[in-house]
Amino acid sequence: MGNVAGHSAGSEPGAAEIVPLGDSAIVVRLGESIHPDTHRRVRQLADYLERYPFDGMIEYVPAFTTVTIYYDGWSLVNAHSEDGAGTKEPTPYDLAVSLVKRILLEMDDASAEPARIVDIPVCYGGEWGPDLETVAAYHGLTPEEVIEIHTSADYLVYMLGFAPGFAYLGGLSPRIATPRRQTPRLSIPAGTVGIAGDQTGVYPIDTPGGWQLIGRTPLPLFLPERMPPTLMKAGDIVRFHPISRSEFERWEERGR
Amino acid sequence: MSLIILKPGLLTTIQDLGRFGYQKFGVIASGAMDAFALRVANLLVGNEETDAGLEITIAGPEISFASASLIAICGGDLSPTLNGRPVPLWRTVYAPQGSRLKFGPPKQGCRAYLAVGGGVDVPLEMNSRSTYLRAGIGGFRGRALQTGDCVPLGDASSRSLNLMEMMAYEADPETGAVSRWSVTPGMLPPYSPNPTVRVLEGEERDAFDEESLSRFFSEPYTVMPQSDRMGYRLSGSELRLKAKKEMISSAVTYGTIQVPPDGQPIVLMADRQTTGGYPKIAQVISADLPVLAQVNLGGKVRFRSVSLVEAQNQYLLRERAIRTLREGLNRLQASRKGR
Numbered sequence: 148m149g150n151v152a153g154h155s156a157g158s159e160p161g162a163a164e165i166v167p168l169g170d171s172a173i174v175v176r177l178g179e180s181i182h183p184d185t186h187r188r189v190r191q192l193a194d195y196l197e198r199y200p201f202d203g204m205i206e207y208v209p210a211f212t213t214v215t216i217y218y219d220g221w222s223l224v225n226a227h228s229e230d231g232a233g234t235k236e237p238t239p240y241d242l243a244v245s246l247v248k249r250i251l252l253e254m255d256d257a258s259a260e261p262a263r264i265v266d267i268p269v270c271y272g273g274e275w276g277p278d279l280e281t282v283a284a285y286h287g288l289t290p291e292e293v294i295e296i297h298t299s300a301d302y303l304v305y306m307l308g309f310a311p312g313f314a315y316l317g318g319l320s321p322r323i324a325t326p327r328r329q330t331p332r333l334s335i336p337a338g339t340v341g342i343a344g345d346q347t348g349v350y351p352i353d354t355p356g357g358w359q360l361i362g363r364t365p366l367p368l369f370l371p372e373r374m375p376p377t378l379m380k381a382g383d384i385v386r387f388h389p390i391s392r393s394e395f396e397r398w399e400e401r402g403r
Numbered sequence: 404m405s406l407i408i409l410k411p412g413l414l415t416t417i418q419d420l421g422r423f424g425y426q427k428f429g430v431i432a433s434g435a436m437d438a439f440a441l442r443v444a445n446l447l448v449g450n451e452e453t454d455a456g457l458e459i460t461i462a463g464p465e466i467s468f469a470s471a472s473l474i475a476i477c478g479g480d481l482s483p484t485l486n487g488r489p490v491p492l493w494r495t496v497y498a499p500q501g502s503r504l505k506f507g508p509p510k511q512g513c514r515a516y517l518a519v520g521g522g523v524d525v526p527l528e529m530n531s532r533s534t535y536l537r538a539g540i541g542g543f544r545g546r547a548l549q550t551g552d553c554v555p556l557g558d559a560s561s562r563s564l565n566l567m568e569m570m571a572y573e574a575d576p577e578t579g580a581v582s583r584w585s586v587t588p589g590m591l592p593p594y595s596p597n598p599t600v601r602v603l604e605g606e607e608r609d610a611f612d613e614e615s616l617s618r619f620f621s622e623p624y625t626v627m628p629q630s631d632r633m634g635y636r637l638s639g640s641e642l643r644l645k646a647k648k649e650m651i652s653s654a655v656t657y658g659t660i661q662v663p664p665d666g667q668p669i670v671l672m673a674d675r676q677t678t679g680g681y682p683k684i685a686q687v688i689s690a691d692l693p694v695l696a697q698v699n700l701g702g703k704v705r706f707r708s709v710s711l712v713e714a715q716n717q718y719l720l721r722e723r724a725i726r727t728l729r730e731g732l733n734r735l736q737a738s739r740k741g742r
């Protein structure tokens with residue numbers, strides 16, 4: 148359904164597949180795998196929609212390979228029926244697809260915002276990172292080496308989801324990728340930094356979970372009273388740096 | 404101007420039509436489960452459709468009105484009474500100062516929506532008054548209502564004041580009054596304890612084996628006790644993939660039916676997460692979400708496949724009906740003003 152310029156979804160530039168998500172949203176698929184190139188196209192479209200939302204667009208949600216666009220069908224029909232897809236009475240879906248096809252032709256790297264660098268201080272190990280030793284032992288490393296590896300990478304925020312402000316980060320070194328715990332913990336405090344498989348992430352709100360916990364950041368990740376309401380945004384580059392327990396406490400006091 | 408909560412009921416929360424524009428940050432949309440009922444209740448009291456009201460679940464609260472108010476109760480029939488008299492649903496009701504609203508056993512559906520002239524006026528958080536329980540934001544201090552809460556109301560619109568004047572004129576000063584007008588039954592969604600719900604095929608439909616698909620579209624699925632505002636967990640014939648499928652997380656929405664590895668489908672509801680990574684077998688059409696929202700625990704749901712064109716026609720018909728209702732009520736209150 149709706150292959151732009153006759154391409155199948157894949158690696159060619161310009162390729163996009165558009166499919167419905169129910170009767171009030173469309174999914175624009177810009178690639179088939181989690182990859183920085185696909186992510187770049189997701190950013191282009193998301194940033195374009197942020198700057199030039201069309202009449203009848205409610206919001207958009209970027210993910211690894213897709214941008215989902217929620218629309219108000221009634222507004223679309225009333226705002227855009229004259230530029231329908233040639234049919235007599237275009238459906239809201241037809242109208243949304245034709246609008247998005249036009250955007251896909253117009254968007255380019257200039258539509259994407261430059262990536263921000265977000266620095267996240269982490270106090271590793273101790274009571275806030277009870278699994279640091281486990282992760283180290285799993286790989287035959289010292290805890291210091293795990294910290295060194297975790298803090299030396301640039302992580303790309305592919306998308307937010309799961310909880311407010313939770314970032315799916317790409318770029319964890321396979322040298323410290325560690326399976327989830329057998330038994331999940333019932334409550335993990337907000338700010339906890341963990342590893343699960345080949346992912347690393349920070350819990351934005353208290354939640355149960357099975358991640359290997361290696362440290363904690365004093366920074367709040369979810370800030371409902373601010374805009375944007377999250378520390379990280381899709382497209383950001385994240386770097387972790389180690390801080391001591393007393394630095395952590397100073398950060399926390401400053402935050403109050 | 405406020406509502407005083409004398410008893411909270413099982414789960415009474417403040418909801419509007421949802422928190423939109425923040426899903427890209429992982430913030431869930433929330434909002435009324437049966438948005439149709441809340442929109443109509445708001446219209447009946449002269450509010451904007453987007454105003455906040457109370458979502459009342461199964462066992463209702465007991466509420467006292469600090470001042471004379473215009474109210475409407477729509478959605479599920481939880482046996483409401485005002486000052487001891489039964490309150491009909493889908494009508495405008497005048498509640499004199501000091502009125503007591505109570506609820507009894509659920510007769511039909513499981514969620515009632517109470518709109519009050521002026522709307523519930525808690526602070527907007529991220530552009531919505533909806534309660535997001537898990538993050539503790541929105542609504543009344545981010546939580547369900549409790550005994551003793553004093554829920555603030557906004558200033559009533561001139562539309563609402565006109566309607567109230569019309570009703571007060573004929574009202575019994577002790578018990579209040581019920582409008583002669585009501586929503587035409589033909590406009591209401593086909594609420595049923597065991598409904599057939601129309602769905603679109605999900606994006607991963609073809610990943611399921613033929614037997615699973617034929618069962619999904621013919622056999623009933625039971626709403627399990629673990630169901631809540633986040634999702635309905637269903638129990639029925641196991642749904643199997645032809646082969647294990649690697650999924651990459653992407654956005655999910657209200658009514659998305661996804662199938663985790665145990666083969667038992669989950670319908671995502673108003674408090675769904677923003678993204679998901681399980682195969683999507685189907686998607687409930689917008690027009691039937693109110694029907695699903697009113698299915699109680701233990702209810703049996705069947706799914707029938709329709710085309711996208713049909714789904715959008717049903718959606719547009721519903722939207723047109725709501726606008727017709729709004730215009731009718733506008734004419735009604737304008738005639739009062741003219742007198």
